[in-house]
Amino acid sequence: MYKNEFDNHIRNKTVSNSFVFFGESHFLIDMYTKMLTNIEDANILNYYHDEYDFNSAKAHLSQGSLFGDRNILVIKSEKKIPKKELDTLLELTHKNGDNIFVYAYYGSDHKSYNNAKSFAKTQTMNVRFFHPKEYEAQNLLSQIAHEKNVNIDKYTLSHLLKIHNGDIALCANEIDKFRIFDREVTTKDVDALVYGLGEINLDDFTKKLLEKKDFKEDLQNILEHGEDEIRIISALTSYLTQLYMFNIYIRINGAPNALEILGYPAPKFVVEQKAAQAIKIKPAAFYRLHELLLESELKMKSSHVDKSAILLSTLIKLQKTL
Structure with missing residues (x-):
């Protein structure tokens, strides 16, 4: 049934x-x-x-x-x-x-x-x-928000779903963040508190980086839409950390298992995609990539620096390191 x-x-x-x-x-x-x-x-x-x-x-x-x-x-x-x-x-x-x-x-x-x-x-x-349709996902999230005393309308929930590319599990986990507000949650609140690692443009951008394709136009588009340079670095660091976990697990066990690697059962196509990306990168390269990203994030947090220039330089170095 x-x-x-x-x-x-x-x-x-x-x-x-x-x-x-x-x-x-x-x-x-x-x-x-x-x-x-x-x-x-x-x-x-x-x-x-x-x-x-x-x-x-x-x-x-x-x-x-x-x-x-x-x-x-x-x-x-x-x-x-x-x-x-x-x-x-x-x-x-x-x-x-x-x-x-x-x-x-x-x-x-x-x-x-x-x-x-x-x-x-x-x-x-x-x-x-089956995966819930958009209106079903909104209703489910609305019910979860109500149970957690979070005041948020369906328009804002729709915005949250778009950020996470329709992944209702990720969206449900975000609801707890909004409990700090004693008023109705707005789309600006969502943008301020949610990194949006599932956002489709950032996801495509990361794929282009890892495939050593030209990313400059995508980067400009992301920045023009208000994405912060430090958040881009943080998102890339988190993504590479997941790939490193996939890499280690596959080397030890021979095949990926999303439940054990991520802590939740991801869709099959996501697991296969991340596994394919992970095994292309050598363990030593993961160390250099993380070091590069963390050093760049630290530089960006210093005063009076051109964060855009640091970000562009970092991404070029990242592709050379792959």
Whole structure:
């Protein structure tokens, strides 16, 4: 089923006690997992990434709680659970109506769980979450802002979404920053507090830099639109730090894992793009690049300097170092 149908079940209080969540929006998968398992005094067992162990998961659902509380099992993984094991866990969940089991699948192979026949013989609700449309994203962010007592209208939330290229997870994390205001948040407040690392023009600009393409026209455009030189340096430093983390992880493990590198499950195309960029840069080069950017940022923070000239010189040196 899709989100709208599932929301109707929640409103009508006709939800099951076992769920398989999957799809393109990891933010919504996380949100609904938290919503359905946030039960006071529950006996909850969480598995992340490669922590999953079938025997202990089965034991958790099989045992009776010492104090008569609910047993909740949550498995979050990019890897599929073997079908026989998943069937067993679902069966155990249904034997006890107080049990709750949520399998949050972050992988990209949705065929197994997008088939109505997959769970036809069970009470399980399999829900596919697509990326929210703009108006849906605005409504979700508005709800989050309301819960955190942040006064912000949908026009300003739309501005925030544009800064982060529609990434609702990044936008949701920014809401906390606006709690410092005891008035309505404006677009100027958003610009002042949000770096906007997801902004599309800055993202394209960074790609051009790393590919050693001519960036001067893009740089002029970014500066003309009010971007600060120090913030550009900070954004580049953060981006390169992520690439360095990808580089190290791939060298050790052979393949990237966004959950372990970034702390959240990024879209597959983002992971592949950053992995491809990361492995092109040697570890020693990362050190020189960070040193260059940090020294330039320090110079810019000194008084009576031409920040634009320092920025241009730094970016030219950066491309030569790659």
